Amino acid sequence: MSSSTGNIRKKTESIKLYTNQLYYKSYPGKPTTNLIPTAESASDFNASLGGVTHDFYRIYIDKDPNQQGMYKSLATGHMSINDVVYKTNFRGHSSKTAGMHTFSASSHDSLKLKIGQEYIFSCEVFVSKRHARSSGLGSVISVKATDQNGKYYGNYDFSKSGTWQVVSIVFTPSLETLVTATSGTSGTSSSAGTSGASSLIKTTLGHTVYFWPQESTTTASERSRGYILYKNPQLEKGSNRSQFTRKGNPRTPAASLKDISSNKNSFSVSGMSFSNESTPIYSKNSFVNLGLTSTKAGLNSSFQVNSTQKKTFDFWFSISSFSDDISTLFYGDISQGSKFTTQDNVSRKQHIYVDQGKIYSDLYNEFGLLSSSFTTESVVEEGVITNVVVSVDMTKASGKINFYVNGTKRNSKIVSNLAAPSNITLLPFLNSTNTILTESVVDYNVAGLSVQKDSSVQAFSKGLTVNYKVSSYNDNGESAASVNSKILIDRQNSSVSVSWNSIRDAKGFYLYRSISNISEYGESSLLLKVLNPFFGKDDIEVINFIDDNSLTLENGSPKSNATYSKYKINNTSFYDGSDMKAAIGQLEGVIYKTSVYSKAFSPSEASYAYIEGSRDFDLTNNTAPYSFSASAGSSIGGYGGGY
Secondary structure: OEEEEOOEEEEOOOEEEEEEOOOOOOOOOOOEOOOOOOOOOHHHOOEEOOOHHHOOEEEOOOOOOOOOOOHHHHOOOOOOOOOOEEEEEEEOOOOOOOOOEEEEOOOOHHHEEEOOOOEEEEEEEEEOOOOOOOOOEEEEEEEEEOOOOOOEEEEEEHHHOOOEEEEEEEEOOOOOOOOOOOOOOOOOOOOOOOOOOOOOOOOEEEEEEEEOOOOOOOOOHHHEEEEEEEEEEEEEEOOOOOOOOOOOOOEOOOOOEOOOOOOOEOEOOOOOEEOOOOOEEEEOOEOEEEOOOOOOOOEOOOOOOOOOOEEEEEEEEEEOOOOOOOEEEEEEEEEEOOEEOOEOOEOOOEEEEEEOOEEEEEEEOOOOOEEEEEEOOOOOOOOOOEEEEEEEEOOOOOOOEEEEEOOEEEOEEEOOOOOOOOOOEEEEEEOOOOOOOOOOEEEEEEOOEEEEEEOOOOOEOOOOEEEEEEEEEEOOEEOOOOOOEEEEOOOOOEEEEEEEEOOOOOOEEEEEEEEOOOOOOOOEOEEEEEEOOOOOOOOOOEEEEEEOOOEOOEOEOOOOOOOOOOEOOOOOOOOOOOOEEEEEEEOOEEEEEEEEEOOOOOHHHHHHHHHHHHHHOEOOOOEOOOOOOOOOOOEEEOOOOOO
């Protein structure tokens, strides 16, 4: 079954979550407050000049109370039930002030704007093709402080009449003159002295916003024929226009990324930054969470799919940069208050993430047993819009977790319990000099990681017993350490070659060292953390490191027992309790769409998800088109005088 939301089609069978920040019903906009009221009629404006024939009229999609035409007969594009559209007609009046309408701080405290704060005044403007002006820029909106000189203007391009244009003004209120304090006069025996003028610390300035379609005209003929439409006027803090909301209905972070699956699993964008298009920018600083900190209407406090065996994750995203950290697409777990947690030291998490281009899926059951899989090759490129489908069917004997990238199934492997290397080889050799002939501290690259070497420290002395242990690690923890390997340094100024075979499922290794005749390891025994360049490969490869005693030991000691969650290859379930919470997007980049289903996608369904989902994107140019409304055109702005 599919549903249509404009040009956006989606399978809805078994869907439990669907967010799409390219679609206004899912992403109504960046949190903001509109400081301009909505006028139901011309009388609601502070000024309404020119008489009835130059009134502003409200335009609607389904009625025409003033016989001015309904929206679809006046302009191209779409109008929603929440949009505000004003119309006034050009009558060729002798005075250019005819048709001017304003809101001012004298009646609206919201227009007392903070000094030093940046604001943007914007709206979409449409001028009919019949209008007399057919070229040049002309002011159609403006704003000024009521008690200061200077004014800012927003211009319409009349050479493109018959189109919607976004007209905006960015300005910062500032004082033109300051009030200077003066001292008072002295009193006499018979009379009091005069008071001095106190210095006034102003924090706000009252402003007036103008809808003045004829402000830039010079003749009556320029003011003749046709009409002008103002759509969704908004004055808000910041320098970037955001999606329209009416005054008195501020858009808050809660539920600002809405679930349109009808399950009310909406997200909060609190703490996020936003692009120039006022869309969310995901970062590694915080999750976009579902129900962790808010239980307002429209937000569930838990995230259940009503299935412990079958589930599908469907993402459209772009990662701008891979770093040392993983890029999370989805995270679920139980929580305590506003934070994810564990219960009885048992995790129930579900984690879908990308690491250096590979996709990973970790699914825990109620006993904390983990099913984990990953793609064997890097399948995600930096900066490329990508569709990833992770299909989970725990009832299968094999192939429980399948990965699809842009509709195509990719090879993957199951992670087994981590083992420590069992074949550590130690070989001594004599250094050619007494010290390492480098700068005192240099970067030494080891399998992709930079570590620091201190050349002021001499290599190992004769008679020392040097001990080594190696453990494996991945994103779920560390294995128990290997058995101890030791070597007796029999010549002065020696180094040790330490080598071991890679472990397929190890993301990397910890190398511990002690200098002890009885093989004791202190709390600061960690010599090296090294990435496994052969992760996921079944071939036996050797990792080698030369220990010349130049590395400073870090805090950490070898473990007698594993600290990672237990893997269970034949696991038949994942956790889906009522206390499960969810989060998306801890990465450098953008997650455009997120969907979760309580069924496992087949290859054909994964292909369908890619084909239908790709219609929201320009994949040839690797862009994700987004507009505030179907009518909005390109941004045209004008800037006038100053404060």
